[in-house]
Amino acid sequence: MDIPLYIFLIPYGAIIIFIAVWSLFCFYHLVKFGFFDFVGRLNALLFIGLCVIVIGLTIFLLKNVPWLESISSDTLLPGITDVFDPPTNY
Amino acid sequence: MSLFHHHFPGQRPNETIVLFLRRHWIIAFAFVFRLFIMMLIPPIIAGVIYLINPDIEIDQTSGLYILVIELVSIYYLSTFLVYLHSFVDYHLDFWVVTNQRIISIEQNGLFNRTIAELHVEKVQDVSSAVKGKIQTFLNYGHVYIQTAGAIEKFSFDEVPNPSHVAKVILQVHDRMTQQGEFKQHQTHTEHGHTATPQR
Numbered sequence: 546m547d548i549p550l551y552i553f554l555i556p557y558g559a560i561i562i563f564i565a566v567w568s569l570f571c572f573y574h575l576v577k578f579g580f581f582d583f584v585g586r587l588n589a590l591l592f593i594g595l596c597v598i599v600i601g602l603t604i605f606l607l608k609n610v611p612w613l614e615s616i617s618s619d620t621l622l623p624g625i626t627d628v629f630d631p632p633t634n635y
Numbered sequence: 636m637s638l639f640h641h642h643f644p645g646q647r648p649n650e651t652i653v654l655f656l657r658r659h660w661i662i663a664f665a666f667v668f669r670l671f672i673m674m675l676i677p678p679i680i681a682g683v684i685y686l687i688n689p690d691i692e693i694d695q696t697s698g699l700y701i702l703v704i705e706l707v708s709i710y711y712l713s714t715f716l717v718y719l720h721s722f723v724d725y726h727l728d729f730w731v732v733t734n735q736r737i738i739s740i741e742q743n744g745l746f747n748r749t750i751a752e753l754h755v756e757k758v759q760d761v762s763s764a765v766k767g768k769i770q771t772f773l774n775y776g777h778v779y780i781q782t783a784g785a786i787e788k789f790s791f792d793e794v795p796n797p798s799h800v801a802k803v804i805l806q807v808h809d810r811m812t813q814q815g816e817f818k819q820h821q822t823h824t825e826h827g828h829t830a831t832p833q834r
Contacts, residue, residue: 548698550696550698550701553698553701553702553705557705557708557709560709560712561712564712564713564716567716567720568716568719570745571719571720571723571745574723574727574742574745575723575726575727578644578727578740578742578748584726585726588719588722588726589719592715592718592719595711595715596712596715599708599711599712599715600708600712602708603704603705603708606704607701607704607705609695609696610695610696610700610701611696614696616697616698
């Protein structure tokens with residue numbers, strides 16, 4: 546069975562949306578209950594900044610992936626040298 | 636210092652804030668420290684894998700590469716979200732002592748908020764407790780207020796300098812009580828006989 550690579554984006558996108566919605570709830574509570582003060586703003590900015598960095602790095606690392614291509618389900622996890630084999634070229 | 640140290644939601648026009656309290660900073664430090672530790676875990680794991688096999692390579696068009704990048708991304712985003720959630724929980728817990736009331740606002744998770752209010756005149760007894768080495772060294776602990784109201788016991792959890800807080804609450808209560816006695820005395824003097832003050 547051939548699996549298109551863009552399939553991997555669907556669960557990732559769903560989790561990102563969940564994290565975004567939960568974050569909005571947190572910001573809503575900070576603002577609504579009247580304590581969006583300096584410390585609140587600092588932490589909100591820190592959170593947003595760190596998330597932007599992580600998502601930016603993710604996009605950068607995944608931008609060269611040929612998303613429209615497919616891989617076979619039998620060879621889903623190839624492309625890695627065996628982690629637990631010690632190197633033989635001493 | 637928060638702007639709201641001089642004003643808080645629901646404050647009355649003739650009400651002044653005597654104390655504005657949050658949990659001790661060490662509570663916030665705990666989840667900040669946890670954030671740093673969690674952020675270090677993926678690089679440590681990568682370092683260990685690299686030490687076991689320095690020649691490891693992942694094909695950048697393989698499913699495994701995509702999975703690893705996405706899992707690490709989700710891990711970091713979840714860590715930041717847990718931090719934000721902990722911060723909101725910490726930041727929205729506070730206690731206010733005014734010249735009229737004692738207000739306790741506690742956030743338990745995002746969708747659970749408890750607000751309790753007590754008139755200072757109803758305070759019967761105030762005690763403080765500092766337990767353990769860390770609380771002793773950093774001088775933070777609990778303040779317990781015995782009341783004559785519907786809620787028999789109020790508590791301030793993990794606040795700095797609890798003995799001073801207890802003292803201040805008693806001073807505010809004494810001041811309110813003296814003002815009440817003064818008003819009764821005034822009523823007695825004006826009428827020239829014992830008069831029951833209007834309640």
